[in-house]
Amino acid sequence: MKTNFKQALAILAVVFGGTACDDKAENQLESQIEISTASMTFEHEGGDLPLDVSSNADWTIDKSGCVWVTVNTLAGTGDQTLTVTASRNAGAHRTGKLVLLAGDKSKEVSITQYSAVLSFGEPSVSGVLKSNLSIDEETCLVIPYSGGIGNETFTVSVVTSAAGINAVSDFVVTLTTPAGEIFVPLSGVPATAGEVTFSITTNYANPTTGTILTIPALQATIEIGATLVVGELSLSDNLTYTKSVGNSLILSLPYEDALGVENFTLSVAVSGVAAPGITTDATVDVAISQPGNGTIEIPVSGIPYKAGQVTFTVTGDNAAKTFTLDAAEINKSVNATVADDGKRYYNGAFVISGVMGDPRGTDGTVAGAAATFFNPDMNNLKQHAGPCEYMQFLALEEINFSQTPYCVIVCKMTDPNGPTADGWTEGGGKTFKFNLTEGTVSKGEFFYVGGAAKTLSGYRDDAASKPADWPHVSVGIMSIRDSKWIRALTYANNPFTFDDGIGSRTTDMFYNYTASALRFNGIAAFKGTVVDKNTVPMDALFFGTNNSFAYNADMPSSYLTVPLNDLYSPVEGHYGQGTNTVLLTSVYTSGAADHGEFMKFGGRLGIDGNNNKVWLQTRDITCISLGDPGMYIGSPNNTTLAENKYDPAKENEPNPHFPGDDRYTKRLATIADIETFGDGITAIVDQP
Secondary structure, eight states, X not given: OHHHHHXXXXXXXXXXHHHSOOTTSOOOOOOOEEESOSEEEEOTTOEEEEEXXXXXXXXXXXXXXXXXXXXXXXXXXXXXXXXXXXXXXXXXXXXXXXXXXXXXXXXXXXXXXXXXXXXXXXXXXXXXXXXXXXOOTTOEEEEEEESOOSOOEEEEEEEESSTTBOOEEEEEEEOSSSSEEEEEEOOBOOOSOEEEEEEEEEOOBOTTTOOBOOOOOEEEEEEOSOOOEEOOOEESSOEETTSOOTTOOEEEEEEEEEOSOEEEEEEEEEESTTOTTEEEOSEEEEEEOSSEEEEEEEXXXXXXXXXXXXXXXXXXXXXXXXXXXXXXXXXEEEEEEEEOOSOOEEOOSEEEEEEEEEOBSOTTOOTTOEEOOOOTTTXXXXXXXSOOOEEEEEESSXXXXXXXXEEEEXXXXXXXXXXXXXXXXXXXXXXXXXXXXXXXXXXXXXXXXXXTTOBSSBOOOGGGTSOTTOOOOOOOOOBOTTSOEEEEXXXXXXXXXXXXXXXXXXXXXXXXXXXXXXXXXEEEEEESSOOOTTOOOSEEEEEESOOTTSOOTTSTTOOOOOOSSSSXXXXXXXXXXXXXXXXXXXXXXXXXXXXXXXXXXXXXEEEOTTOOEEEEEEEEEEEXXXXXXXXXXXXXXXXXXXXXXXXXXXXXXXXXTSTTOTTOBSOOOOTHHHHTSSTTSOEEEEOO
């Protein structure tokens, strides 16, 4: 091009030279300018384009008509190649011009730069779509784009051909880069597997033409939502009548081909003649997070109350439709037998072994009240420390009550004021609760719960109040403070509220034995400290004179629950129903009330190396007098005759006032009388 420009100028010079005047005239050339192109076009990204200029004179460039470009030089002489640079267009289509001037001659270069116009690529889905499974919250429709400015804002809408996938309306997109990917969240639960079409629209228009751009439709596949194959239900161990299921019994439901995203609910039912007492969660939430094979385990607990057949049935939550191909229902059962090995197991940590329900003197004297009695050791007057009733328990294993708390609730019932609709939780003057939350006991150790007096047999100066023919004097308070006390309360003080709000101030937690009275007492031990009227005790005993009113068929909601122990069974109902009528009854050894009568509930328990506890002998009641008459001998008129003084060396000799009656000796009562004295004591016999 340059060569042609120069040749043209040379020819012009010759022509003009040939027609000029003679040598006398000065050779004067006319200014000329030529350019390599009259137009330039830039894409929106901008860039550099060359412009060749050829002139026989000085020239300049006027760019006032196109301020958005730059030229590497705006003035020159002769021939040059210029560089025209356009910046990136962040707006609409634009035009302008450059004017090149040489003398009175000029040339124009028209310049055009396109605006940015987005281009959308083929969409895709970022995750896997599965029928009957919720679309993961991270799954998106991915739309690639390019050619943008990077600050565009517009909306995207999506509809699908598959039921269950939610439509997307006017999802707002704001771009930050000229090219990249747009992520549109998807949601819903695809109803069926198969092909699905995503139709995608936008309100983005070409900035130059105003035409709405299109986004290609997407053809995708919805996979089968769950391929889970469920095997047969099985039970991990055997069941034995009256034996605690413990923590090892498991219902196992194997599965195969899990995708690792299954979430569903199973319902569990226990049925059959041997079902009472066996428990499991009614519903089990299953979350399978790893693909492949595995086993769903469902724990079983409780104590079988009856022998015979039992059926466990596990069904799937068909409403969720997330667990099998085509939402088929899970329905699996396994039959088992609750075997009766002829043993009566006990599943508690301790048993009720005795009660001082009738202390000497007043049962619940207020703490600090004066009480005159003769103390054989100190020979002085003492003050009474508080209420005297208490209960005795035998630990069958080591217990730390701060780690495994229990509670004891006692009741006293009389006709017509028997059990109410609140059962053991009645409170008021009928039931009283002791929380056992501190202390420890060892296997085979007796421990005590009750009044703060902590006396073996209560208190009273009988010699000052009995007829002259009553040959004894009181031994005073015989303290058992050094025995294993787990809970002691001053429940006779006013005001007083028992632990956990069950019970109120009372001067007698238990009724005394009166043959003609319609009354009975009860003691129930519960695991834990939270009890409602339907809570089944760990152990319970009832004693007194009459329990005919313990259950009223006309008032079936008024009852006392019973445990499965040596005397009662929940399968028979509540206390007073079926065979749950055992009432331990024993007359006072002394022949009268208020003489310090301790009731021993004697039985035999065998315990093997696995801590299985079996009743070898059911409990019965033996009543012994610890306070009077006869445990300490004196004369009815407080004489100080030597033969009436306590003499440890003579404590095994017969009482001279009761010849031939070996119940009454000269010895003092001790804690051994209720822990090791006679056959009526509850005992443990180790079993292989």
